[in-house]
Structure formats: structure tokens, C-alpha cells
Amino acid sequence: xxxxxxxxxxxxxxxxxxxxxxxxxxxxxxxxxxxxxxxxxxxxxxxxxxxxxxxxxxxxxxxxxxxxxxxxxxxxxxx
Amino acid sequence: xxxxxxxxxxxxxxxxxxxxxxxxxxxxxxxxxxxxxxxxxxxxxxxxxxxxxxxxxxxxxxxxxxxxxxxxxxxxxxxxxxxxxxxxxxxxxxxxxxxxxxxxxxxxxxxxxxxxxxxxxxxxxxxxxxxxxxxxxxxxxxxxxxxxxxxxxxxxxxxxxxxxxxxxxxxxxxxxxxxxxxxxxxxxxxxxxxxxxxxxxxxxxxxxxxxxxxxxxxxxxxxxxxxxxxxxxxxxxxxxxxxxxxxxxxxxxxxxxxxxxxxxxxxxxxxxxxxxxxxxxxxxxxxxxxxxxxxxxxxxxxxxxxxxxxxxxxxxxxxxxxxxxxxxxxxxxxxxxxxxxxxxxxxxxxxxxxxxxxxxxxxxx
Numbered sequence: 263x264x265x266x267x268x269x270x271x272x273x274x275x276x277x278x279x280x281x282x283x284x285x286x287x288x289x290x291x292x293x294x295x296x297x298x299x300x301x302x303x304x305x306x307x308x309x310x311x312x313x314x315x316x317x318x319x320x321x322x323x324x325x326x327x328x329x330x331x332x333x334x335x336x337x338x339x340x341x
Numbered sequence: 342x343x344x345x346x347x348x349x350x351x352x353x354x355x356x357x358x359x360x361x362x363x364x365x366x367x368x369x370x371x372x373x374x375x376x377x378x379x380x381x382x383x384x385x386x387x388x389x390x391x392x393x394x395x396x397x398x399x400x401x402x403x404x405x406x407x408x409x410x411x412x413x414x415x416x417x418x419x420x421x422x423x424x425x426x427x428x429x430x431x432x433x434x435x436x437x438x439x440x441x442x443x444x445x446x447x448x449x450x451x452x453x454x455x456x457x458x459x460x461x462x463x464x465x466x467x468x469x470x471x472x473x474x475x476x477x478x479x480x481x482x483x484x485x486x487x488x489x490x491x492x493x494x495x496x497x498x499x500x501x502x503x504x505x506x507x508x509x510x511x512x513x514x515x516x517x518x519x520x521x522x523x524x525x526x527x528x529x530x531x532x533x534x535x536x537x538x539x540x541x542x543x544x545x546x547x548x549x550x551x552x553x554x555x556x557x558x559x560x561x562x563x564x565x566x567x568x569x570x571x572x573x574x575x576x577x578x579x580x581x582x583x584x585x586x587x588x589x590x591x592x593x594x595x596x597x598x599x600x601x602x603x604x605x606x607x608x609x610x611x612x613x614x615x616x617x618x619x620x621x622x623x624x625x626x627x628x629x630x631x632x633x634x635x636x637x638x639x640x641x642x643x644x645x646x647x648x649x650x651x652x653x654x655x656x657x658x659x660x661x662x663x664x665x666x667x668x669x670x671x672x673x674x675x676x677x678x679x680x681x682x683x684x685x686x687x688x689x690x691x692x693x694x695x696x697x698x699x700x701x702x703x704x705x706x
Contacts, residue, residue, distance in 0.1 A: 270343075324589075
């Protein structure tokens with residue numbers, strides 16, 4: 263239940279005063295509530311939990327983490 | 342899918358594990374709090390690849406597993422009523438109650454519906470004005486904002502035939518209960534990344550300091566988990582008892598402020614019993630008095646008379662506290678399987694027994 267799936271925002275709209283989005287999960291498009299992500303915009307990636315976006319994936323942080331992990335991995339390979 | 346494949350890179354994991362072997366000098370016991378992480382660890386085989394110096398124990402972070410038996414029985418009683426449509430996340434349907442489960446109720450003609458989002462319950466309520474629609478609102482802090490939004494929307498849209506059977510629990514209270522228990526030895530925690538997405542991680546900072554345990558916010562993919570373990574072991578080896586974030590693409594220290602505001606608007610904090618563990622003080626959310634009209638336990642007061650009976654064989658309470666691993670249970674894989682579960686840990690996709698059974702960890706290593 264705490265698991266979430268990353269997807270890309272392809273459309274934003276409103277239902278009953280709630281901010282909603284269409285989210286593309288590698289070709290499967292589903293609607294989700296974006297009420298907790300007031301700043302989200304089309305093209306952002308978000309993680310969806312039980313039909314709600316709870317975070318916008320920070321691409322800069324993701325890239326930095328991957329770079330750091332690759333550096334550690336290179337150290338693991340040495341000696 | 343972007344943000345998935347790169348976190349399942351076997352070659353990267355192998356290299357990171359080699360680095361871990363260089364860092365680690367002694368045996369350490371780490372607990373991953375969240376059952377979603379337990380499944381990821383067992384499914385990816387990390388439990389078998391990791392340094393033998395690391396003992397991974399599995400924590401209580403499976404909301405389906407810790408929902409008290411009394412509430413499961415109340416759910417079954419409600420779902421059996423002809424005037425009720427009972428809605429739930431799918432995992433709850435096979436959780437054993439004292440005598441039955443929600444699937445059995447559905448098989449006998451009860452109107453039990455699996456939903457994807459709590460908001461789906463409101464649609465069902467609008468379409469069925471002559472029935473009460475009761476949603477099983479369970480979970481940790483991750484599902485609290487979605488469930489709270491269903492309550493707010495019910496009120497603002499005037500949907501009065503909607504109610505929620507609430508069983509919400511919180512992670513920091515569980516960590517306190519574990520660390521206050523004299524016979525539980527955990528050296529470091531991997532904190533649940535998506536709970537922290539909502540709540541941030543500032544709540545854990547005083548706990549790390551008080552109990553002298555590093556706590557590392559950790560994601561769910563195999564690379565994320567190895568990253569969390571690496572950080573946690575590095576902190577332990579340096580004797581540093583602080584909180585670090587190994588899931589920065591989703592988690593910031595202060596968490597999701599709008600989500601926290603809605604949690605606070607709809608819920609207040611209460612003592613709550615955890616199945617197999619007992620009452621943990623200040624560990625749950627309940628609906629605030631201004632939302633009492635949506636509280637299923639108040640709307641159906643006859644539910645208070647329910648008597649419960651647990652299986653005498655099941656040790657899921659010990660599994661949920663990391664005191665035992667699933668194969669140590671005499672019923673594991675025998676009387677208790679996913680088809681005939683004695684405890685909720687064998688049912689849920691976040692339950693440790695289910696993970697061990699599904700991925701073939703039958704032998705007590």
C-alpha cells in the first residue's frame with residue numbers, strides 16, 4: 263500500500279474543485295489526484311499512491327544520487 | 342520506465358555490494374520498517390546477496406498486517422449487512438478475521454468492492470444513495486492524505502451515505518515501541534521512503550539521537566535499498582547516530598506540507614492496538630469530532646459488541662517486531678499458506694510471511 267509507481271503527467275484538469283491529472287505509466291494512462299502537489303506541471307514525473315500524487319520526482323537529486331552511486335560502485339571494483 | 346529500470350541495475354548492485362564488504366567490519370542488525378521494502382529485498386534476492394555480517398530483520402510496516410483483529414471482524418460484520426456496500430483496498434479481503442474473511446462475505450453475496458483510490462468510494466456512494474458505503478480506511482502516513490481527502494470531499498459534496506472504518510497507524514510510534522522493548526536488538530533502521538515523502542524525516546532525528554540508532558530514509562527499488570543499507574552501515578561503523586536521506590528524489594526533510602495539513606485537519610492522534618503487538622500509545626489517527634458523521638464505528642454502534650479470537654498457532658506478532666523470521670513459525674507453509682492464511686502477514690503484499698513463501702525462502706537459514 264505504501265508502494266508507489268512513477269509516472270509522467272500528460273494532462274492536468276479539475277473535477278469537483280480538485281486538481282487531477284492524467285498520468286502515463288509507460289503507455290498505460292490513468293487519472294490521479296494532484297491536490298497535494300499544487301506546483302506540479304505537465305511533463306513532471308510523480309509517484310502515485312492509491313490514486314494520489316504525493317511527490318514530484320526531483321530529477322536533479324535523482325541524477326546526483328546516481329552519479330554518487332556510480333562513483334561508489336567504481337570504488338567497489340578497485341582492489 | 343524512467344525512474345524504475347536504472348534502480349534495478351544488477352551490475353550496479355553487485356559493485357555496490359562489493360564496496361559494502363570493504364566498509365563493514367562486524368555484524369550488524371538492520372530493520373527495514375516497511376513491508377514493501379521487505380518484499381523488494383526478498384523478490385530481488387538481496388537477502389541472499391548481502392554480506393553475511395548483515396542481519397536484516399523485518400519491521401511492522403505492513404498496514405494490512407497490523408490492522409487489529411477487532412476491526413477486521415467489524416469490517417466483516419459491516420460487509421455482511423444488506424444495507425451496506427463495503428469498499429476496500431484489495432489486500433484486506435483475504436485477511437483472516439476470527440471466523441471468516443471479506444472474500445467469504447463477498448462469496449456469500451455481500452457487496453464488497455475492491456477500489457483503487459479512496460475517491461472511488463465517493464463515486465459508488467453517489468450512485469447508490471439508498472445504501473451506506475463504508476470504506477476500510479487503513480494504512481500508515483502514506484495513505485492518510487488520500488483517505489483524509491475522501492472525508493473532505495464527502496463533506497464538501499454533501500455525500501452523507503459515506504463512512505470510513507478507520508485504522509490508521511504511524512511509523513515513529515512503532516520505532517519508539519520497538520526501541521523501548523528490552524529484548525529487541527536493532528542497530529539501525531531503514532525508514533520507509535514513502536511515509537517520509539508525506540511526513541518528512543525531522544520526526545526521526547530525536548529518535549536516532551535518543552536510542553543511538555542511525556535511521557536512513559530508503560526507497561523501494563533494489564538499488565535504493567542497497568543505497569540505504571550502505572549509508573546505514575557507514576554511519577554505524579563511524580558511530581554516528583543521525584538521520585540520513587537515501588531517497589532524495591522523492592523525500593525532503595519537511596515532507597509534503599499540504600498533505601500534512603489535510604491529515605491534521607481530518608485526523609487527531611490516538612492510542613491504537615496493533616495486531617499481534619498490542620496497544621501502542623499515540624500510534625494512530627482517528628477522525629476528529631467534526632467528522633464524526635463519517636465514522637463507521639459511531640454510525641453503527643452495534644459493532645462495539647464484537648468478540649475476537651486469534652489463531653493459537655500464528656506468530657505474526659513476533660514476525661512484525663523482527664523477533665522471529667517467518668520460517669521459524671511451525672505453521673509456515675504447512676497450516677498457513679497464502680491460500681489458507683492464519684495471519685495477515687501471509688496475505689499482504691507487504692507481509693513478511695507472504696514474501697518468504699512467494700519467493701521460496703522456506704528453509705530457516
